[in-house]
Structure formats: C-alpha cells, structure tokens
Amino acid sequence: MIIWGNIELEKQEEVGDFHCPACNCERKFELLRTRDCFHLFFIPLGQGELLQERIRCQSCRRPYPVTLLAWSAPTLASPEEAARPASEFLLSNFGNVVALTDSAAEEIRRRHLEGDFETSLAVRIEPVSRADKEIAITFDTPIADGRDWLGAAHGLPLVVDRRSAPDLVGTTIDFRDGQFYRD
Numbered sequence: 001m002i003i004w005g006n007i008e009l010e011k012q013e014e015v016g017d018f019h020c021p022a023c024n025c026e027r028k029f030e031l032l033r034t035r036d037c038f039h040l041f042f043i044p045l046g047q048g049e050l051l052q053e054r055i056r057c058q059s060c061r062r063p064y065p066v067t068l069l070a071w072s073a074p075t076l077a078s079p080e081e082a083a084r085p086a087s088e089f090l091l092s093n094f095g096n097v098v099a100l101t102d103s104a105a106e107e108i109r110r111r112h113l114e115g116d117f118e119t120s121l122a123v124r125i126e127p128v129s130r131a132d133k134e135i136a137i138t139f140d141t142p143i144a145d146g147r148d149w150l151g152a153a154h155g156l157p158l159v160v161d162r163r164s165a166p167d168l169v170g171t172t173i174d175f176r177d178g179q180f181y182r183d
Ligand SMILES: [Zn+2]
Pocket: 020, 021, 022, 023, 024, 027, 057, 058, 059, 060, 061, 062
C-alpha cells in the first residue's frame, strides 16, 4: 500500500529579540512557519507552500502575528536599500517604506471596520501602474519570508511587495477625491 498526500507542518525557523506585550519587557521570540507539504509515507518532500507565519514569546509562550515586529521597523532611506535582498534573518524583512497622511489612515481604518477584517491583517500598498500615482489598498496576511517589506504608520501595519518598494520608498500616501495617491 502506498500512502501519500499533503500534511500541514509547523516548524520553528528563526529566533530573535522583541518586546513582548504580555511580559512587558525584552524577550526572545521564535518564528513558527506552517507549510503545506507533500508527503510519501509521512516523510515530507520539499519545502512546501508557506501557509502561515507567527511568532511566539519563548518566556510566556504567547503567540503573536508577525505584524507585531513591524512596530519597531527602521525607516528605509533609499531605493537601493528597498531593493536589497532579504537576508536569512527575519528582522531584515521589516522596514518602513511609506508614510500615511491623516486622511489616508482614516480612510483605511474606515474600510477595515466596514469590511470587518481580522486585526492581524496588514494593509498592502501597491502602485496601480508604474507611471501612475494612484495606489491600491488591500487587506492581506503579511508574509515575512522575504517577499514583502513590513512596516507601520499611524498605528497600522503596512506591507509593501519588495518589487514595488524601490518605487514607493520615502513617499507619503494620501487619500483625496475617493482615491489613494502617492506624492
Ligand atoms: Zn512573553
């Protein structure tokens, strides 16, 4: 009899330092990644598709969304910095790429409330086209595996695709006439 199929596996992949809200001090966290893996006789083959990431405090064992780390993200200064590849280490995936005006933050909050989205979701910011100044806003699960930059502004976790980051770095997103624009 041949047994194969898919299994979900959660594995600790990285560790680092963070401020745990429950312990209210500096603690070590571990990053847990859940992947959907193909298995043969229950031996996982390959890396599998990344389904979820979360961090867990090694002291109190409480889990948190990875967006918690976005609050301490440094500000990226140049397109070169925004384009640099992610290192192995998780914290290099965090960097504030854009800022928000009051009206943009207010409109994002309104849409979040209206859509009844989960609080662990981040706000994905994408240019509609390269030439255009129009910006598309969606609510999305952030993935800190190197595809995205994660940051925060006005109390909102923000996520920018690493490919669009060089075009957006240092810009401010505004909301006017029913649309989001970058300056
Ligand atoms: Zn803790």
